[in-house]
Amino acid sequence: MTAAPVLSIRGLTVAFGTRKRPTPIVHGVDMDLLPGRVQGLAGESGSGKTVTAMSVLGLLPRTAQVGGSVRLGETELLGLGRRELNRVRGRRIAMVFQDPSASLHPQLTVGHQLTDHVRTHLKVSKAHARERAVELLERVHVPDPAEALGRYPHQFSGGQRQRIAIAIALACEPEVVLADEPTTALDVTVQAGILHLLRDLALERELAVLLVTHDLGVMSAIADDVAVMRHGEIVERGPREQIFTKPQHPYTRELLTALPESDFTDPGARGSLAGQGLLDPEVEE
Amino acid sequence: MSDLLQVQDLVVEYGGRTPVRAVDGISLDVRAGEVVALVGESGCGKSSTARAVVGMEKPADGQVRYHGRSVPPLGLRTRDVALTAMQMVFQDPNSSLNPRKRVAAQIADGIAAARARGAEGSKPDYWLDQVGLAPDLAARYPHQLSGGQRQRVAIARSIAARPDLIVADEPISALDASSQAGVAAMMRRLCLDAGAGMLFISHDLSVVRQIADRTAVMYRGRIVESGATEVIWNDPLHPYTRALLAAIPRADGKGDLPQAPAAEAPPEWASEVPEALQRV
Amino acid sequence: MSVGEGGVKQRRIRRAVFARIPRAWLTPLAIIGLVVALAWIVVAFTASSFIPFSPTEQSLPRLQPPGGEALLGTDGLGRDVFSRLMAGAGVTIPLALLLVAVSTLVGVIVGAVAGFFGRWVDETLMRLTDLVMAFPTVILAMVIAASLGPSLFNAVIAGIVVSWPQYARVTRSLVLSLRTQNYVVAGRLLGYSPLRSLLRDILPNIAGPVLVLAALDIGTAILLLSGLSFLGLGAQPPTAEWGSMISEAMRNFDSWWIGVFPGLAILTVVMAFNFLGDSLRDILDPTSQTERESTGVTHAPAQASDGGER
Numbered sequence: 001m002t003a004a005p006v007l008s009i010r011g012l013t014v015a016f017g018t019r020k021r022p023t024p025i026v027h028g029v030d031m032d033l034l035p036g037r038v039q040g041l042a043g044e045s046g047s048g049k050t051v052t053a054m055s056v057l058g059l060l061p062r063t064a065q066v067g068g069s070v071r072l073g074e075t076e077l078l079g080l081g082r083r084e085l086n087r088v089r090g091r092r093i094a095m096v097f098q099d100p101s102a103s104l105h106p107q108l109t110v111g112h113q114l115t116d117h118v119r120t121h122l123k124v125s126k127a128h129a130r131e132r133a134v135e136l137l138e139r140v141h142v143p144d145p146a147e148a149l150g151r152y153p154h155q156f157s158g159g160q161r162q163r164i165a166i167a168i169a170l171a172c173e174p175e176v177v178l179a180d181e182p183t184t185a186l187d188v189t190v191q192a193g194i195l196h197l198l199r200d201l202a203l204e205r206e207l208a209v210l211l212v213t214h215d216l217g218v219m220s221a222i223a224d225d226v227a228v229m230r231h232g233e234i235v236e237r238g239p240r241e242q243i244f245t246k247p248q249h250p251y252t253r254e255l256l257t258a259l260p261e262s263d264f265t266d267p268g269a270r271g272s273l274a275g276q277g278l279l280d281p282e283v284e285e
Numbered sequence: 286m287s288d289l290l291q292v293q294d295l296v297v298e299y300g301g302r303t304p305v306r307a308v309d310g311i312s313l314d315v316r317a318g319e320v321v322a323l324v325g326e327s328g329c330g331k332s333s334t335a336r337a338v339v340g341m342e343k344p345a346d347g348q349v350r351y352h353g354r355s356v357p358p359l360g361l362r363t364r365d366v367a368l369t370a371m372q373m374v375f376q377d378p379n380s381s382l383n384p385r386k387r388v389a390a391q392i393a394d395g396i397a398a399a400r401a402r403g404a405e406g407s408k409p410d411y412w413l414d415q416v417g418l419a420p421d422l423a424a425r426y427p428h429q430l431s432g433g434q435r436q437r438v439a440i441a442r443s444i445a446a447r448p449d450l451i452v453a454d455e456p457i458s459a460l461d462a463s464s465q466a467g468v469a470a471m472m473r474r475l476c477l478d479a480g481a482g483m484l485f486i487s488h489d490l491s492v493v494r495q496i497a498d499r500t501a502v503m504y505r506g507r508i509v510e511s512g513a514t515e516v517i518w519n520d521p522l523h524p525y526t527r528a529l530l531a532a533i534p535r536a537d538g539k540g541d542l543p544q545a546p547a548a549e550a551p552p553e554w555a556s557e558v559p560e561a562l563q564r565v
Numbered sequence: 566m567s568v569g570e571g572g573v574k575q576r577r578i579r580r581a582v583f584a585r586i587p588r589a590w591l592t593p594l595a596i597i598g599l600v601v602a603l604a605w606i607v608v609a610f611t612a613s614s615f616i617p618f619s620p621t622e623q624s625l626p627r628l629q630p631p632g633g634e635a636l637l638g639t640d641g642l643g644r645d646v647f648s649r650l651m652a653g654a655g656v657t658i659p660l661a662l663l664l665v666a667v668s669t670l671v672g673v674i675v676g677a678v679a680g681f682f683g684r685w686v687d688e689t690l691m692r693l694t695d696l697v698m699a700f701p702t703v704i705l706a707m708v709i710a711a712s713l714g715p716s717l718f719n720a721v722i723a724g725i726v727v728s729w730p731q732y733a734r735v736t737r738s739l740v741l742s743l744r745t746q747n748y749v750v751a752g753r754l755l756g757y758s759p760l761r762s763l764l765r766d767i768l769p770n771i772a773g774p775v776l777v778l779a780a781l782d783i784g785t786a787i788l789l790l791s792g793l794s795f796l797g798l799g800a801q802p803p804t805a806e807w808g809s810m811i812s813e814a815m816r817n818f819d820s821w822w823i824g825v826f827p828g829l830a831i832l833t834v835v836m837a838f839n840f841l842g843d844s845l846r847d848i849l850d851p852t853s854q855t856e857r858e859s860t861g862v863t864h865a866p867a868q869a870s871d872g873g874e875r
Contacts, residue, residue: 044461044462044463045461157549158327159549160549187326187327187488188326188488188490188529188532188533188543189326189528189529189532189545189546190326190549191532191534191543192531192532192534192542192543192544192545192546193545193546193549195534195542195543195545196542196545199542214461214462215462215534216462216536217533217534217535217536217543218534219536220534220535220536220537220538220539220540220541221534221535221540221541221542221543222540222542224540240538240540241538241539241540242538243538244536244537244538244539245537245538254463255462255463256536258462258463258464258465258466258467259462259466259491259536260465260466260469260489260491260492260494260495339754341750359750359753359754361682361759362759363756363757363758363759364753364754364755364756364757366756368754368756369754369755369756371754372754372755373750373751373754375747375750375751377747380746380747380748381747381748381751382748383748383752383765383766383769383770384770385769385770394752394755395755397755398755398756401756439751442751442755443751446755
């Protein structure tokens, strides 16, 4: 628990727009990712959680003005050139997106993409890369991995595609995995499997995982620590259990009360939520 | 009491020569003053069912009866006045509203439909209030609203038509997590206040549990389990319903992983369990 | 009231006026396009009142270089090039606008009917547009203009015949994509008649793209009319028309001013209308509108929560 953080973010700020009139999106986020632990980042759309994750890898558009510090071990990532950043991306920090199709090339076989990826970052022979690709697919529980290598992404189900995307992310043994809503596009029965996989991988490979999600159920299932973000700021952070059972910040409480399971005690309470104004952040004045 | 909506052996198919069967012979009914949920995962045919109910899809087989009359497909002819008492709420709030019309005008369209049926008239402000929006939104255009506000306006428009049946096709899944349950509960309240029935399509069992009197679980175009919501939630019989319920992650902070099915789409999910239907 | 106070007020008014101008209009290209196009339109409608000589009278010495009595020189028949140039604007620009307006109207009606009613109506109308579009535009216009007999009016007719199909195509595809939009379906479920649905839910939402297409097409229409006149299929002598002026200039190749000025006129007016069309496209893009109108919106957080995270 007291291990040194693999990635540490200090005073991260992100603003979009022109230099003269920047619109701040993230103001002053601090965060540490520890090996073998899943750090959750919760918040609603527009809270800046995705922007935070993207800025770590320099994946924001050019118009974004990023300030603060993001350190990966001894390396400061902010301000790195394109080439150095490319060396870090995929090699030391991997990313898993909401839409697996975004990280898979539709016209190349899965095997092609996996071995390519292995070979650009680790200098190994073709045969070795292939062997490793089979291992990876096996690890993420893609059935019949040797045969799967020859297939194209569209020949897999959404859940299998996300598994393949995770396999690609793991290919070069990264230290950090940024997972941005990794299960949001998936059905709940498929999501459960992916959550198991992420949890197991984090433990077994000592990965430092940043899990960005709006889904508090998912958060509760696999995050060790949770940070709640709102309007570009972290309003509350702490160990999972504490955040869910003893939330301190009113916004965290609001998020938790809005959950459908939260106050369902008897069937007669059906529809009772409607009366509570606090559930409706959009209710105006 | 005659059913408001009766769906009998409905089949919906897409495509030409080798059609894909999205809905494979389902039957359900909705009575006045109750909320019936149709739940299932992506591609199970729940949205196709909703579209067939309002006439957006022509059934390949089976029947959709509304007040005992067959629902004609939404073609080039003007919809029969009586049928405007059946309204729909769509999933995507961004395409639910005419971008070039102010909020008040869109709600007024709903009011006009109610008047045309001889129902009582009303003011757009009243309906804005009913869906929890401030009256000063009336003069805005849809792009000046957030997604959640748009969806509320869309709900206000359909409710303003004073429907006796609302078909809601995943009305909350595009909303922020914190407002989903609230909007769903609001829809139930509005619906019951008006004495209407609602067919609520969703993939989210935990929300459905909260607002539906009866639930039907759909898998691969068929209803595998149906009956009183609480019965299904507390004692699921069908393997698919069980897997579905077990896979919902609980936000209790305990760190328990939801149960994952052993395989993707195991064959027993498609099995028929007659006693899982019409449970009370 | 003190002077300072007045200045503040003036500034406030100026700011209020500028706030009402869409951002996209405040780009250099948009301003240049607007100014030049407006200038030419003013010239087109007032030329007769300020030109020093009659555009058709052969009263001056022939082939005089610019700078003398005739500002831009005279042509091979002793006519003032400047006067002909200005008068030419009054011939080409109104006709080009008419051409675009009529083709847009015809195209939108055909496309909307085809897209909305579908089936055999759609098939028939679209095959008709295919038929027209199968020929190269200019060649088809030449053939039509030639067979109708050379005259400016016939050149406009030819222009309309060749340019309506593009509007029909665009309108049809827009109508098709909007027809299944939820709000259109919602309108139908509320009992909208097909015509009402088309007029209130669909057409207002395709007006933007069609207008942009039309604005961009004004330049093309001017080129087409001038081109037909250049070939002798449009304006007939002695009418002052830019295309025919260039054509006449070919006979006196050494007197560069006869052809260069009408050429520049065509260039500037076509570019101006193209800039204008491009800016119009930016303005009608709903996402660019948000920024402008949100200045008056008090509930900014609600709006930011929707589109902030990309």
